Amino acid sequence: MKRIMLAALLTTAASCAMxxxxxxxxxxxMLGDNVGYGDIGCYGAGEIRGMPTPRIDExxxxxxxxxxxxxxxxxxxxxxxxxxxxxxxxxxxxxxIIAGTPNTLQASEVTLAExxxxxxxxxxxxxxxxxxASEQSWPTRQGFDExxxxxMESSDGTLYRESMQRAGMPEQIIVxxxxxVWESEADGTLKKARPYTPEYRHEVEGDIxxxxxxxxxxxxxxxxxxxxxxxxxxxxxxTLPAQEFAGKSRIGAYxxxxxxxxxxxxxxxxxxxxxxxxDNTIVIWVSDNAAxxxxxxxxxxxxxxxxxRGELGDAxxxxxxxVGMIKWxxxxxxxxxxxxxxxxxxxxxxSSIIGAQLPTDRPIDGVDQSAFFTGxxxxxxxxxxxxxxxxxxxxxxxxxxxLYPKQFVMAGGNxxxxxxxxxxxxxxxxxxxxxxxxxxxxxxxxVGTAAWVIxxxxxxxxxxxxxxxxxxxxxxxxxxxxxx
Numbered sequence: 001m002k003r004i005m006l007a008a009l010l011t012t013a014a015s016c017a018m019x020x021x022x023x024x025x026x027x028x029x030m031l032g033d034n035v036g037y038g039d040i041g042c043y044g045a046g047e048i049r050g051m052p053t054p055r056i057d058e059x060x061x062x063x064x065x066x067x068x069x070x071x072x073x074x075x076x077x078x079x080x081x082x083x084x085x086x087x088x089x090x091x092x093x094x095x096x097i098i099a100g101t102p103n104t105l106q107a108s109e110v111t112l113a114e115x116x117x118x119x120x121x122x123x124x125x126x127x128x129x130x131x132x133a134s135e136q137s138w139p140t141r142q143g144f145d146e147x148x149x150x151x152m153e154s155s156d157g158t159l160y161r162e163s164m165q166r167a168g169m170p171e172q173i174i175v176x177x178x179x180x181v182w183e184s185e186a187d188g189t190l191k192k193a194r195p196y197t198p199e200y201r202h203e204v205e206g207d208i209x210x211x212x213x214x215x216x217x218x219x220x221x222x223x224x225x226x227x228x229x230x231x232x233x234x235x236x237x238x239t240l241p242a243q244e245f246a247g248k249s250r251i252g253a254y255x256x257x258x259x260x261x262x263x264x265x266x267x268x269x270x271x272x273x274x275x276x277x278x279d280n281t282i283v284i285w286v287s288d289n290a291a292x293x294x295x296x297x298x299x300x301x302x303x304x305x306x307x308x309r310g311e312l313g314d315a316x317x318x319x320x321x322x323v324g325m326i327k328w329x330x331x332x333x334x335x336x337x338x339x340x341x342x343x344x345x346x347x348x349x350x351s352s353i354i355g356a357q358l359p360t361d362r363p364i365d366g367v368d369q370s371a372f373f374t375g376x377x378x379x380x381x382x383x384x385x386x387x388x389x390x391x392x393x394x395x396x397x398x399x400x401x402x403l404y405p406k407q408f409v410m411a412g413g414n415x416x417x418x419x420x421x422x423x424x425x426x427x428x429x430x431x432x433x434x435x436x437x438x439x440x441x442x443x444x445x446x447v448g449t450a451a452w453v454i455x456x457x458x459x460x461x462x463x464x465x466x467x468x469x470x471x472x473x474x475x476x477x478x479x480x481x482x483x484x
Contacts, residue, residue, distance in 0.1 A: 024225045024354060025328065026281040027116070028216075028272065029346070030265060031082070031229070033075065033128060033155070033236040034312055036291030037322050038304035039258055043067075045304065050250030051258045055266030059285055060325045064373060065336045069324030070385050070397065071289050071343045074313055075130050075154060075236075076103075077388070078288040078343055083111045083131065083142070085347025085358070085366035087464075089388045092474040097130060099153050099179065103476070104132025105142060112347050113143025115356040116227040122219050126211040127151055127231030140188030144229070148211035149204065150182030151196065155236045158198045159297075201240040204233055209264040213271040220275035230268060234261040237292065237300035254302035279329045282353075284346065287322040307440040315387040315394035317402055317436055332373050339380035340397075345369045363467045384460045391476040393464075396457050400437040401450065403457045407432045431457065 039045050041053040042060040072078040076097045077088035083105070088094045091109055105111075113123045125144045128151040131137055139147040157179035164174045179196040181204070194200060212230045219226035234241070239257040241248075249255025265285065272278050291303020292312035303311075310316025324341065326332055344366035351358055352370045371377035387395040396403045433450050434442040 023280075024119070024121075025331075026219075026226050026228075026277055027284070027350060027354075028228045028268065028281060029082075029230065029284045029286070030232060030268065031079070031128075032232050032261060032285070032287040032323065033234060034289060034292050034303060035235055035258075035261070035287035035323055036293075036303045036311075037306035037308060037318070039235065039291060040323050043323055044306060045258075049255070049304070051248075051255035053258060053262040055262045055269065056285060059265070059269060059283065059327060062329070062334050063283070063285075063325035063327040064332050064334070066324040066326075066341050067336060067338045068340045069286065069322060069342070070320050070340065071287070071322055073289055073315055073319045073387060073389065075128075075288055079130055079231075080105065081343045081365075082288075082346060083113070084109050085112070085344050085364045086362070087344070087365045087386065087388065089391050089473050089476060090363065090365070090471070092476050093131065094388050094391055094476050096154070097132060099133070099157060099177065104134045105137040106474075107136040107141065109142070110359045110362075111142045112350065113139070113227065113229070115143075115347070115351045115358075116354065117143050117145075119354045119356050120224065121354070122222070122224050122226040123228075124148070124215040124219070124226065125150075125229040125231065126215065127208040128155075128233050128236075129231060130154060138184075138188070138190050140184045140190065144184075145188075146215070147182065147184040147190065148215070149207045150184070150190065150193075151179075151204065151231065151233055152182055153179045153196075155196075155201060155233050155238065158196055158201045158240075159238060161197070198238065198240060201233075201238060202242055205260055205264050206242055208232065209267045212268050216268070216271040216275055216277075220277050232261055232264065234258065234264075235291070235300075235303060237295065238297050239300045251302050253299040281328075282332075282350075283327040284325070286324045286343065288343075290319045290322055308436075309441045309443070313389075315389050315404065316442060317397075317434075317440065320385075320387055320397075326373060328373075333375050337380075339372065340382045340385070341369055341372075341380055342366065342382060342385050344385075345382065349373065363471050384456075386460065386464055391473065393461060396460055397436075398453065398456045398460055400435055401453045401457075402434045402436050402442065403453065404432045407445075430454075 037043055041057040046052045072081050072088055074096045076093050080088040080091050080093035116123050123144045124146045125139045126148045133152045160177055161174055180192040181194050181196050182190045183193045184190055234257040239253045241256040241260040245256045245260040248259045272281050290305045290311050293301050293303050305318035308318035310318030348366045348368040349370050352368045358364055367381040372380045384398045430447050432445045433447045433453055
């Protein structure tokens with residue numbers, strides 16, 4: 001009788017443990033690369049721009065679609081913010097990582113993947129990382145069990161060989177500089193899988209999708225919940241889509257790449273559905289920053305940031321406002337919201353959902369949006385965001401206003417070129433103020449009639465500066481200022 005009772009208790013305990021595992025949602029984050037606000041159909045693109053995105057639009061119709069989703073101005077800073085929930089300047093990752101430079105994600109940072117690991121999740125990643133290539137920064141040393149089709153750097157590295165050959169560089173130097181695609185071994189060690197060349201640039205998105213699908217199929221067969229981070233490489237230049245997508249759009253290579261990105265997204269969504277886990281899986285689809293219509297090769301310049309001025313690399317609204325949607329069947333009602341949410345918010349929000357405790361020994365700039373996402377709270381918990389260029393406060397968003405300590409001016413006479421090639425000039429003692437809702441192009445400085453906004457603006461900056469007293473930022477790496 002005792003043996004029967006013990007067996008029954010063990011069976012009950014196992015069943016409870018299995019139910020608890022299954023009740024915790026799987027989470028899949030898909031991150032587009034330089035996808036602009038005006039590049040996706042449900043944000044105003046689609047057929048009107050000759051590049052329909054039916055799978056992402058379908059996902060948006062099932063999601064909370066954010067029309068005021070804010071990020072940091074470039075690839076590395078936004079990815080650092082996503083992984084840590086902190087302004088990138090706090091981790092010294094406030095600039096785009098270029099191969100050979102010393103800035104890298106430190107072992108002391110607590111990442112989103114580590115939060116999931118702390119709650120017993122299986123964790124996997126495929127695609128672009130761009131948070132440093134030193135071992136302490138590897139995804140597999142930052143909470144991920146495995147890493148596939150690893151693009152550790154930016155895709156523009158695929159262009160280096162040709163430009164170095166034109167410059168007459170020796171072959172051994174060219175080989176040492178070439179980017180690679182990486183794969184993890186069982187112990188988390190990363191090994192070079194193949195050179196990341198322009199030829200493979202055509203194939204990499206399909207391989208990222210294939211690796212993501214394989215992870216979902218494998219992970220869904222266990223009772224252990226999983227976290228998957230998919231770092232797409234489209235639409236970063238050079239935009240070289242797979243051959244089967246050549247000519248799919250009506251606007252050339254950029255549109256073809258957008259349509260491939262949509263198709264690859266659909267492959268991941270189909271895998272989730274085929275595995276029978278759709279109802280218990282949170283799917284997040286976001287972009288890391290805005291499009292770069294003035295950067296890279298000419299056929300990469302068809303990205304569009306909607307009604308907003310600015311692009312990749314500057315602090316204008318068009319640089320930091322982009323695509324964002326969250327699906328969780330039965331928990332997050334499909335709807336469109338203009339409430340403010342930032343990339344920093346996913347760390348505390350997802351930690352709250354899975355029951356992970358945030359670190360208390362450092363500032364966390366993200367806010368918990370779980371009540372807003374699930375509809376138990378009408379408003380977002382965010383009403384402001386600081387934007388940095390380098391380690392300098394370049395802009396502050398407060399409610400519908402955007403304020404700049406320095407005025408952004410057009411570069412080279414091109415009205416859209418305010419990104420990496422943009423300029424800023426000193427103001428005469430007052431910030432520039434724009435009402436984004438009334439003036440999305442930021443063309444009318446309302447400091448004369450809305451100077452009262454300076455009070456909240458100073459409070460936002462003051463709160464940030466107070467945090468630096470106990471938690472000073474590390475020295476950021478600069479490519480232009482070497483004496484600091």
